[in-house]
Amino acid sequence: MSASATPDARASAVAARRQNWRRAAYRFQQSWLSIVGLAIVVLLFVAAVAGPSLVPYPADIAGGINTATRFEAPSIAHLFGTNELGQDVFTLVIAGARISLLSGVAVVVLGALAGTIVGALAGYYGGWTDEILMRIADLKLTLPSLILAMAVAAALGAGLVNTIIAIALTWWPGYARLVRGEVIAKKEELFVQVAQALGAGTGRILRRHILPNIVSPIIVKMSLDMGFAILTVASLGFIGIGVKPPTPEWGSLLSIARNYMPDYWWTAMFPGLAIFLAVFGFNLLGDGLRDVLDPRARR
Structure with a gap:
């Protein structure tokens, strides 16, 4: 009887998971703003x-220059116009989307990984371990994230990897x-x-029992943090x-374009719109x- 019950139990578990996914998809579809957000992110x-x-x-991605087409307004040939070097905006x-999204994903993943490890150890052990780790986190929170990221980035030097490390250290x-x-709960x-x-060890309890049951709020926070990581x-x-x-990145494009405002507004508007x-x-x-x-947090 137990042999026949095992396949039935597995089938029931699979059916329950499918039902949960259907309910989740239904809740997601109830908000048209969420659909718009998903479409923007996919795009x-x-x-x-x-x-x-x-x-x-x-x-133009590699830094090509064409002075004959400097500051051309948006047209069919150049949808977003051209910049001071004649490059197509x-x-x-x-091209800047790759750098910006890669940086945002890397910052959020590294920050979430480090924060999850620290928070899991502090919450599980408590006591002096909790006090030390959380006081370090509180000390970090007293400093503005952007200012601290600027200081770390300036110390490490310019570059994509150093930028990611600098921001992740504050995240x-x-x-x-x-x-x-x-x-703790x-x-x-x-x-x-x-x-x-x-007799399960601490590592196994955290990996196999606790963390899989708290992954939902972490995923939600990661998705909300992505936009702010890109902005940083x-x-x-x-x-x-x-x-x-010449590496195209939305922030640097916007920085260069501000020198030509408002006469050549398109050089700043479109990188800014991409960030928005x-x-x-x-x-x-x-x-x-x-x-x-988290259905309990529904609007």
């Missing part, structure tokens, strides 16, 4: 992955505090106590300590994921 990632190979002027904005405390609270659950009674990367590029030209759409899209998507993964 941005398509531009990041395939855009540089499909742009009309690929030579549309090409640069599309982890929020995840640490979130994970710590979730771990979960470690008192019966399934954790059973695992402890069976652009801010460092704007003040000149991020990604350097990224932040807007990820915020809308994060709200939708929060409704799906």
